[in-house]
Amino acid sequence: MPYFTLDASSLQHWLTDHADLAFRLGGDPSDWTIREVSDGNLNTVFLVDGPVGSLCCKQALPHVRVAPEWPMPLERALYEARYIRATAEAVRPAAPELYFYDDEMFLLVMECLTPHEVLRTALIRDEVQPGFSTTIGQYVARSVHATSWISQPFEHGSKLLADFAGNTALTRITVDLILTDPFRPCSRNPAPEAALLPDVEALHTDKPLHRAVGSLQDRFLTARQALLHGDLHTGSIMQHKDDVRVIDGEFATMGPIGFDCGLYLGNLALHACAAPNKRGLIEAEITAFWNSFTTELRTLLKTGGGDVWALSDEAQREELLENFLIGILQDTTGFCGLEMIRRTIGFAQVADYTLCTTPESRTEARRKALTIGRRLILEAANVATLENLLALMLLA
Amino acid sequence: MPYFTLDASSLQHWLTDHADLAFRLGGDPSDWTIREVSDGNLNTVFLVDGPVGSLCCKQALPHVRVAPEWPMPLERALYEARYIRATAEAVRPAAPELYFYDDEMFLLVMECLTPHEVLRTALIRDEVQPGFSTTIGQYVARSVHATSWISQPFEHGSKLLADFAGNTALTRITVDLILTDPFRPCSRNPAPEAALLPDVEALHTDKPLHRAVGSLQDRFLTARQALLHGDLHTGSIMQHKDDVRVIDGEFATMGPIGFDCGLYLGNLALHACAAPNKRGLIEAEITAFWNSFTTELRTLLKTGGGDVWALSDEAQREELLENFLIGILQDTTGFCGLEMIRRTIGFAQVADYTLCTTPESRTEARRKALTIGRRLILEAANVATLENLLALMLLA
Numbered sequence: 101m102p103y104f105t106l107d108a109s110s111l112q113h114w115l116t117d118h119a120d121l122a123f124r125l126g127g128d129p130s131d132w133t134i135r136e137v138s139d140g141n142l143n144t145v146f147l148v149d150g151p152v153g154s155l156c157c158k159q160a161l162p163h164v165r166v167a168p169e170w171p172m173p174l175e176r177a178l179y180e181a182r183y184i185r186a187t188a189e190a191v192r193p194a195a196p197e198l199y200f201y202d203d204e205m206f207l208l209v210m211e212c213l214t215p216h217e218v219l220r221t222a223l224i225r226d227e228v229q230p231g232f233s234t235t236i237g238q239y240v241a242r243s244v245h246a247t248s249w250i251s252q253p254f255e256h257g258s259k260l261l262a263d264f265a266g267n268t269a270l271t272r273i274t275v276d277l278i279l280t281d282p283f284r285p286c287s288r289n290p291a292p293e294a295a296l297l298p299d300v301e302a303l304h305t306d307k308p309l310h311r312a313v314g315s316l317q318d319r320f321l322t323a324r325q326a327l328l329h330g331d332l333h334t335g336s337i338m339q340h341k342d343d344v345r346v347i348d349g350e351f352a353t354m355g356p357i358g359f360d361c362g363l364y365l366g367n368l369a370l371h372a373c374a375a376p377n378k379r380g381l382i383e384a385e386i387t388a389f390w391n392s393f394t395t396e397l398r399t400l401l402k403t404g405g406g407d408v409w410a411l412s413d414e415a416q417r418e419e420l421l422e423n424f425l426i427g428i429l430q431d432t433t434g435f436c437g438l439e440m441i442r443r444t445i446g447f448a449q450v451a452d453y454t455l456c457t458t459p460e461s462r463t464e465a466r467r468k469a470l471t472i473g474r475r476l477i478l479e480a481a482n483v484a485t486l487e488n489l490l491a492l493m494l495l496a
Numbered sequence: 497m498p499y500f501t502l503d504a505s506s507l508q509h510w511l512t513d514h515a516d517l518a519f520r521l522g523g524d525p526s527d528w529t530i531r532e533v534s535d536g537n538l539n540t541v542f543l544v545d546g547p548v549g550s551l552c553c554k555q556a557l558p559h560v561r562v563a564p565e566w567p568m569p570l571e572r573a574l575y576e577a578r579y580i581r582a583t584a585e586a587v588r589p590a591a592p593e594l595y596f597y598d599d600e601m602f603l604l605v606m607e608c609l610t611p612h613e614v615l616r617t618a619l620i621r622d623e624v625q626p627g628f629s630t631t632i633g634q635y636v637a638r639s640v641h642a643t644s645w646i647s648q649p650f651e652h653g654s655k656l657l658a659d660f661a662g663n664t665a666l667t668r669i670t671v672d673l674i675l676t677d678p679f680r681p682c683s684r685n686p687a688p689e690a691a692l693l694p695d696v697e698a699l700h701t702d703k704p705l706h707r708a709v710g711s712l713q714d715r716f717l718t719a720r721q722a723l724l725h726g727d728l729h730t731g732s733i734m735q736h737k738d739d740v741r742v743i744d745g746e747f748a749t750m751g752p753i754g755f756d757c758g759l760y761l762g763n764l765a766l767h768a769c770a771a772p773n774k775r776g777l778i779e780a781e782i783t784a785f786w787n788s789f790t791t792e793l794r795t796l797l798k799t800g801g802g803d804v805w806a807l808s809d810e811a812q813r814e815e816l817l818e819n820f821l822i823g824i825l826q827d828t829t830g831f832c833g834l835e836m837i838r839r840t841i842g843f844a845q846v847a848d849y850t851l852c853t854t855p856e857s858r859t860e861a862r863r864k865a866l867t868i869g870r871r872l873i874l875e876a877a878n879v880a881t882l883e884n885l886l887a888l889m890l891l892a
Contacts, residue, residue, distance in 0.1 A: 250714075258664050261720075265661065268651045271650065275650055275803050280803070284807060310812065311812055313807055314804065314805040314812075317645075317803060317805065317806070318646075322720050322721050324718050407671050407717065408718075409710040410676055411710060412706055
């Protein structure tokens with residue numbers, strides 16, 4: 101079927117033509133309830149409820165959903181489908197199941213997550229069940245194990261490089277919005293509040309910072325360690341009680357493992373800037389993430405299986421892994437800093453700052469995020485332990 | 497035309513059907529002289545002379561030419577054609593021109609290099625014109641500029657990742673023959689001479705060495721800095737007087753820049769082990785390579801053009817480049833050590849050792865290459881200057 105943009109009515113028709121999916125819903129099409137719940141920046145999302153089951157249908161639009169003048173190739177849906185297929189077995193049950201991908205409609209039909217809530221929203225409402233970051237740490241470690249050169253024959257990684265290298269439209273967003281724009285005058289950057297303007301302008305001329313960002317640009321594009329989610333922030337995670345799921349893998353690319361870790365921790369640290377009373381919760385979540393990530397990765401990688409470290413026995417792999425983890429922590433620190441800055445002054449800012457009750461406290465929260473972000477970028481190479489990172493975040 | 501293995505007669509027929517190529521030769525097919533000159537391990541090569549011009553025709557075989565029981569996908573010819581196309585404009589005139597690629601016959605038709613000689617052969621015969629390494633240093637720098645994330649928009653590198661990630665059959669050779677086999681018992685390794693057996697066996701149980709090789713395995717597969725030739729040894733270079741050309745790019749892959757540099761320098765350093773009287777020449781060539789490589793790269797990369805270092809002005813890029821060059825030198829040192837070891841005791845050994853006039857001197861030369869190679873691998877991370885590298889090679 102040639103591509104067209106679905107609405108509730110045409111989606112009902114499309115589902116009727118797909119017996120397996122209609123069977124999951126049960127009843128007749130007239131029994132189904134279809135709601136559009138688009139929330140992210142890029143795509144339309146429908147939830148479909150039937151007498152027996154429910155579905156989540158996500159379709160790519162030919163433009164950015166929230167900025168229709170910004171064209172965006174439909175193929176991003178293909179990369180999300182590939183990402184889910186490349187990681188599903190390893191991360192189950194921490195991601196929704198993909199039931200069907202329509203490569204002409206650029207439509208993913210997935211497990212419906214209800215009554216789940218977006219983690220960022222739950223954090224803002226103070227409705228999270230603490231410890232959710234343990235699942236995210238395991239999720240990243242298991243993705244790494246499924247896709248890294250240490251744990252898989254190199255032909256597997258080469259296939260992933262080939263499968264995801266074409267995802268340039270979304271990687272261009274990362275390169276521009278995270279790695280470049282916040283540090284230069286750019287029409288995509290929203291005008292900051294007047295009180296923050298000097299801080300923002302200082303970032304545009306901060307040469308030591310630009311040098312350090314240059315190193316992170318290099319890491320992001322050259323250090324192809326494993327398949328990344330590529331956009332692992334608290335808005336890409338759904339949770340209900342202790343069921344935590346990662347969604348929205350359309351930014352997937354082979355890259356440095358610390359990129360996923362850094363984006364996740366950056367969004368947590370931002371939350372602590374916006375809600376200083378929750379510093380204890382955030383410190384505990386960051387610690388839970390790093391502990392579960394490293395514990396899981398130590399277990400999964402010690403048996404090897406890849407061409408990298410193939411000459412080393414289990415004892416030596418454990419030793420190599422400790423250095424590897426320090427490298428990941430340093431990348432994590434740098435990318436965390438980038439995320440804190442870009443989510444504070446870049447194109448895609450976060451709702452966490454709505455927790456600030458006065459303009460003054462919001463400016464103060466943002467200034468704190470910029471200060472911490474800058475320090476993380478500059479000090480990344482000196483970080484050797486989680487405590488070092490927490491101290492830089494003013495959370496230790 | 498479905499694939500079949502060409503001989504002189506069928507090649508003449510094939511050329512007759514390709515008017516542009518026949519025109520380059522001139523005259524009638526009966527005027528053409530076709531000689532098979534296959535010399536490398538993998539392919540058949542014919543030189544065709546006509547009244548007006550000449551051609552070099554290189555066809556992939558479905559197996560390793562020198563080991564017919566070892567199957568090898570024909571697609572390696574495609575990757576060589578892609579490599580030439582990706583680098584030709586940048587490196588001209590240091591590579592032969594590709595006139596035509598037949599993707600069904602897996603046949604490359606190229607500029608014929610006569611009366612050029614393989615550099616390794618010329619070195620062994622002591623017939624080189626000193627300074628040839630200046631061209632090779634420029635060649636590597638210009639390839640880097642044409643394909644790196646510092647000098648090109650990242651979409652260019654992503655395209656190269658996609659175009660070359662499928663070259664797994666030849667990358668598997670690199671992973672096995674260079675990065676793994678020499679350090680473990682393996683049926684592909686020829687039995688060493690008895691006097692060298694203890695040295696070879698020591699490499700199989702050398703844990704600190706295995707740890708360092710593990711880091712180089714990681715660098716080779718994860719550090720996707722630029723498009724590599726992938727097999728840049730003195731047998732992949734033709735020269736006649738001061739005309740120096742790089743051939744045989746079928747191992748091309750995105751990888752660490754120091755891999756190409758290290759293989760080249762490793763083959764020079766091996767030559768000095770086999771012919772100690774030529775240490776002065778080799779030291780001068782290694783110095784010429786590194787000086788021309790770094791001088792050219794400093795000039796080419798200071799203007800930027802890529803997404804990496806995009807925030808930095810020319811002065812800061814120069815500063816970043818100095819650190820970048822130290823990283824390349826450290827990679828070069830490690831891969832140089834791997835190449836010296838694998839060319840001495842691995843599957844594909846080198847003819848340079850025929851310069852040793854007695855079995856004892858040959859064993860001594862090989863032992864020296866193993867000792868230097870091991871030291872280069874172990875000390876790579878401590879190298880900061882060319883002088884450090886030359887000292888480790890016992891050439892300073």
